Structures are given as C-alpha cells and as structure tokens.
Amino acid sequence: DQQVKQNSPSLSVQEGRISILNCDYTNSMFDYFLWYKKYPAEGPTFLISISSIKDKNEDGRFTVFLNKSAKHLSLHIVPSQPGDSAVYFCAASAGFQGAQKLVFGQGTRLTINP
C-alpha cells in the first residue's frame, strides 16, 4: 500500500520558470511532510518541510504548500536553475514523538533546460 505517491515520474522545465512537483498521501495520521533532493549514487539531502498545522512554508526559492483536505502537497521552485536538476522525493511521518516511520514517495526526476 503506497501511502505517499508522486504520480509524475519526470518533469521538464525551462530555466528561470517555475517548477511544481506534486505529492499525494493517503494516511490522515501524517502530520509532518518533507521534501528531499537526490543526485545519483548519493544520499538524499533535505530541502524543506511543513507541519500539518501550516499550509505554506517558504525558504528562499523553495515553497511547500499543504492542502490537508485534499491530502496533497506541492513543492514550488522559482526561478528554476540548472543545478535544480535532480530527483525529488516527498516524505511523510506520523506521530508527535517516538519511532515514527518516515515514508517516501517514488520520486520525480526534474530536468531544467537552459
């Protein structure tokens, strides 16, 4: 049962434009959501997160939006840069403390074209 889904395996965006990556989840107990960026043969690096008590969190060029009623979150990157080309994973966890499972989606490969 895939609790976190990224339905777009790939996305291609022109440099300077906005990149929008989407993620859906099914478990209503999830209360913390994260986005990671990953290059081949490396570990993922943390980008930005959002708690379920918020609907938006911004950090520089990166903004994450959370729509709890739709069980949907999105990552906006603006403006997109060539160095943003990577695989992006969304992740979710449930529980205020304790051994929360950290569940990942399948990833979206973002390609920024010059």
Added chain:
Amino acid sequence: DGGITQSPKYLFRKEGQNVTLSCEQNLNHDAMYWYRQDPGQGLRLIYYSQIVNDFQKGDIAEGYSVSREKKESFPLTVTSAQKNPTAFYLCASRITSTGWNTEAFFGQGTRLTVV
C-alpha cells in the same frame, strides 16, 4: 565534523552469502532508518530503530536483519534469504527525543551487487 557514515560505498556479494552494511552517526540522533532504492523506484523502508536495543520492521524487512547495540550504530545484514538483494542502500538518522518533528539526515549510500 558531525555526520552519518555508511561503509563500504560498493559491496559485492556471492549468492548465498550474508553481508553486513555499516551505518554510524555522531549526531547524537535517537532514531535510525534503513532504506532500499531500486532503479526507477522510491525509497522503501527496511527497518527502523528509535532507541538502543529496540527496532521495528519496515515495509520490506524479509531477508534482512538489524541490531542497535549502540546509539551511534545501526548495521544492516542482508541474508541469503533476501531473493533480490542488488540495490542501493541508504541509512538515515533523526532526532526524536525532543518530541518535535525533525528532518532525517542520510548517509551517502552503499551499492550492493550480487555476483
């Protein structure tokens, strides 16, 4: 420098052999995780541990075993019972003792190939 270290980076195993992947962190993190990534797929959770001497199965634990004898270390053994062990393995850790949600930090991964 604080961080999370996985070793080795590349590992080759003959069919039928057990092999152990190392994961060490000096971040004083409570929870540690093992994930597996296959080509074109996401990160699937194998095992996770919140405290020393305690761990829970993830979504694909069959054919794997772990131990958590020290807070800093969470080794993963890929046993001969794992039918398709060739994959990229990632270890992660995060703080959970504060009660607040935090991000997980990842190691650089171990590429395991069965020959």
